[in-house]
Amino acid sequence: METFGFLIHPMDIDDVARKYRIAKKINPKVVASIVKRRRPLVWSEITGIKSITGKEAVGWFIAVPFLPHQFFDLEEEYVIEKIVKACEIGRKEGARIIGLGAFTAIPGGGGRMVSELSSVPITTGNTYTVVTAIEGTIEAASRMQINLATSTLAIVGATGSIGSACAHSLADKVGEIILIGRDEDRLTKLSNSISTKNKQVTVSTSVASVRAADIIITVTGAADSVIEPTDIKSGAVVCDVARPRDVSEQVAKRRNDVLVIDGGIVKIPGNVRCDRDYGLPRGLALGCMAETMMLALEGRYENYTIGKDISLEKVDEMKHLADKHGFKLAGLRSFEKKLSDEHIAAILRNAKTKPSAMANS
Ligand SMILES: NC(=O)c1ccc[n+]([C@@H]2O[C@H](COP(=O)([O-])OP(=O)(O)OC[C@H]3O[C@@H](n4cnc5c(N)ncnc54)[C@H](OP(=O)(O)O)[C@@H]3O)[C@@H](O)[C@H]2O)c1
CATH class of the missing domain: 3.40.50.720 (NAD(P)-binding Rossmann-like Domain)
Incomplete structure (x- = not known):
């Protein structure tokens, strides 16, 4: 079984309120200041990913408690430290590669600093x-x-x-x-x-x-x-x-x-199960999640898309891997x-x- 982790974060206060209902009732500034102090945590497991080659993968969504603006407003060092901690949590669960979702992929030169500090390989999924x-x-x-x-x-x-x-x-x-x-x-x-x-x-x-x-x-x-x-x-x-x-x-x-x-938005091959809402209907993934899954299915446990420049050769390689494993656009x-x-x-x-x-x- 191949393994991966994928970092997510709340997009707004409504997302926070899905886990902590009280967030809707208190001042958003107070919510933001509580959120930024929380530790990363395992949000859910995602199972049933099965390539058309027959290979299978399991993964973990790791929540990084920052609201979007906090990735830019807070000290970069503090932000990177929490992202690296989240990668470590993924590694302890068993992930052999970690995808940086949404704004976790932006600070520190597009995943570069995180890749230097993390003990597990990283991809932004941008390719x-x-x-x-x-x-x-x-x-x-x-x-x-x-x-x-x-x-x-x-x-x-x-x-x-x-x-x-x-x-x-x-x-x-x-x-x-x-x-x-x-x-x-x-x-x-x-x-x-x-x-x-x-x-x-x-x-x-x-x-x-x-x-x-x-x-x-x-x-x-x-x-x-x-x-x-x-x-x-x-x-x-x-x-x-x-x-x-x-x-x-x-x-x-x-x-x-x-x-x-x-x-x-991509359809994941297999019969995908996830016990918690990760922002998309069951069986669908963002392109960046799908890239992480494909690298795991390939056993490519290496830093892949890192930094701001995306190589057109890797774009072609990703097209090939999507065909090989059966990932396609979800309409x-x-x-x-x-x-x-x-x-x-x-x-x-x-x-x-x-x-x-x-x-x-
Ligand atoms: N759908 C998916 O599967 C998927 C996957 C990965 C990423 N994403 C999302 O894609 C977006 C971009 O990611 P990226 O890695 O390409 O980021 P990036 O390299 O940091 O590029 C962001 C671009 O947006 C510009 N920008 C930033 N803030 C802006 C603002 N307030 N108004 C206008 N322009 C602004 C930046 O301009 P400057 O050069 O002036 O800073 C830069 O050109 C993010 O929202 C990320 O979450 C989606």
Whole structure:
């Protein structure tokens, strides 16, 4: 039996309240200050993962008690120390590789410091996340009848680990690219590396620039949403890879003419069981969880995706491992719900009948 661990953390106070109900009744600042002092703990076991090759794996979700903003607001040393402790807890349970989920993958140079301090190998899972984000985006664009080759793609969080790999991978497939981030120098550097592919590439430090895009991949490390209902062109596709999500819940309520998909949701092979809620329906995983599972199934107990640069060779390797073990995209999902064909057809109709209007606003 192969083994792995995967680090998770609460996305908001509601997540904390699922374990400690009282959290809903007290001041959020008090909750945050209690959360940050808690020790990491084993959240649940996940069993029944069975590759189509016949190999099996078991894993443990380890909770790292920090709310999203605390990963940036607290001293880096304190944050890294708790992440490393969580890895150690995973190792003691039996994990031979640990995936760093959500914001646990961001501090200390994208897992680099954690990998240096941890006694068990680490992966951020970002490589397979890139694969699934791209596959989902291409499928969603096709369902919305967007011609990829002439489309304008915006990437929000373009200078990040996942964002820059998506930009490089999709540069040859789209008409124009808008790279959006916070640091103009880093955006320009990224743009120069993509412009050599003879593409029209523009950079922007304003998220509002997504209004020009037919397709948006959003993957920032922001603790709160960054894309609001008025930001999206009618008929556009938005792939929200970020956790916590980048697209405001208001978009789901007020825009029936845009297709927002959850990026990186994968069907795990086997008959998966988990006794606690890890934020997804049974049998589904985020791309980063799936990468950790695949490395375990391969017996590849080594540091894998570490640091901010994702190699395109590893992207190809992950595609190959997903095929080999039977991991695939779990259809299109939006705000945690499965999208039916009828729902997508209705979005397309709404976009065609109200091409420039903002539906329901
Ligand atoms: N769905 C999945 O399976 C999956 C898997 C792994 C990760 N994730 C999520 O993906 C996201 C990005 O991960 P990553 O490893 O690529 O992170 P990263 O390397 O730190 O990149 C984050 C990017 O977001 C930008 N950013 C940060 N805060 C921002 C804000 N407040 N407003 C606008 N832009 C902001 C950063 O800009 P600067 O360069 O200016 O800092 C950077 O370009 C996270 O939400 C993570 O949880 C999802």
